[in-house]
Amino acid sequence: MNRQRLVFATGNRNKTIEFAQILDQKRYEVVSMKDAGIEAEIEETGSSFEENAMIKARAVAALTDAVVVADDSGLVIDALGGEPGIYSSRYLGEDTPYDIKNQKLLERMADVPQEKRTACFVCAMAAVLPDGREFSTTGVMEGYIGYEAAGENGFGYDPIFYVEEYGTSTAVISPEQKNAISHRGKALREIKRILEELPE
Ligand code: ITT
Numbered sequence: 680m681n682r683q684r685l686v687f688a689t690g691n692r693n694k695t696i697e698f699a700q701i702l703d704q705k706r707y708e709v710v711s712m713k714d715a716g717i718e719a720e721i722e723e724t725g726s727s728f729e730e731n732a733m734i735k736a737r738a739v740a741a742l743t744d745a746v747v748v749a750d751d752s753g754l755v756i757d758a759l760g761g762e763p764g765i766y767s768s769r770y771l772g773e774d775t776p777y778d779i780k781n782q783k784l785l786e787r788m789a790d791v792p793q794e795k796r797t798a799c800f801v802c803a804m805a806a807v808l809p810d811g812r813e814f815s816t817t818g819v820m821e822g823y824i825g826y827e828a829a830g831e832n833g834f835g836y837d838p839i840f841y842v843e844e845y846g847t848s849t850a851v852i853s854p855e856q857k858n859a860i861s862h863r864g865k866a867l868r869e870i871k872r873i874l875e876e877l878p879e
Contacts, residue, residue, distance in 0.1 A: 681879070684708050686715045688739040688749035693834075698748065701867055703875050707746070717742050728752065728765060728803035729815055740807035748870065752802040752863060754836045756784070756824060758791045767836070781828050781839045788824050796823040798840060802862035804870040814873050818865025822849070833857060 685707040687695040692711060699709035712719065721738045725731040728751045735749035753767030763770035763784075771780050788796065799822065805815045820842070828838035830850025837850035842860065849857050858864040 682706060682708050684710060684715075684745040685874075686710055686712060686717065686739060686743055686745045686747050688712055688719075688721075688735045688747055694750065697863075698867065702871055706875065710745075712739065715743060715745065723751065723765070725751075726765070728801050729805070729817060731765060732803040732805035733807075733813065733815060736805040736807045736813075740809075744809050746806065746808055746874070748804060748806045748874075750802055750804045750863070750866065752800065754798060754800055754840065756788070756798040758788060758795050758797075758824075759784075777835055777838075778828070781836060784824065784836075785827065785839060791824075793823070796825075798822055798824050800836075800840065800862040802866040804866040806870055806874060808877075814870065816866045816869035816873070818862040818867070818869065820849075820860055820862040820865070 683706065687698050687709055689695060695709065695711040702709055717739060719738055719742065721735050723731040723734060725734050731751035732749050735751065736747050739749065740747040753764055755761050755764050771783060800820045801817065803815060803817045805813065807813050822840050822842040824839055825841040825848055829848045830838050832852065832854060833850045838848050841848050844860060845852050
């Protein structure tokens with residue numbers, strides 16, 4: 680069996696490590712863009728998570744003979760018309776600390792009653808093969824925006840995103856507990872299944 684090189688198209692090192700851990704290592708050698716010597720500033724110009732994931736995957740696939748996987752994710756808050764959505768990392772500025780972003784969202788949600796505080800995390804994954812075939816998957820984690828930030832685990836918007844399963848935020852539960860129910864975990868397991876079932 681030939682081990683195939685797979686480039687994970689992200690600037691986020693944690694995403695590459697997580698992906699390498701879940702994929703069959705005997706079949707795919709997962710490398711970051713940096714390790715593959717690929718430098719690309721890709722503009723996320725799509726109007727959905729799926730479009731943005733595919734834009735990233737195609738852009739990197741044009742620069743390599745490897746399999747390329749990319750993802751795009753974010754937080755969708757119903758009471759705010761879907762904000763921050765595909766602009767999650769750019770919300771209030773790319774370099775603004777997340778405690779400030781989270782505080783701002785809590786303020787905007789201050790008068791929203793419990794039953795209208797629904798939200799979800801979405802993750803779209805796109806894969807482009809050297810022969811041009813394309814695949815994509817989407818994972819969703821349903822929850823609601825709490826009234827205060829809680830927890831130190833996770834990253835980004837986790838402290839204000841609460842799940843019914845645990846009655847607390849995804850920054851309180853363990854990484855394993857989050858991974859089992861998360862948008863990224865779901866999209867990842869689905870793209871893993873597709874990649875591992877491809878005929879060699
Ligand atoms: P790349 O674009 O280089 O992959 P990125 O970290 O900017 O890296 P995204 O474009 O997918 O990744 O942006 C994800 C945004 O959504 C980011 O601002 C996160 O804070 C937020 N987000 C996504 N998944 C999350 C999670 O599980 N917990 C908390 N916040 C999350």
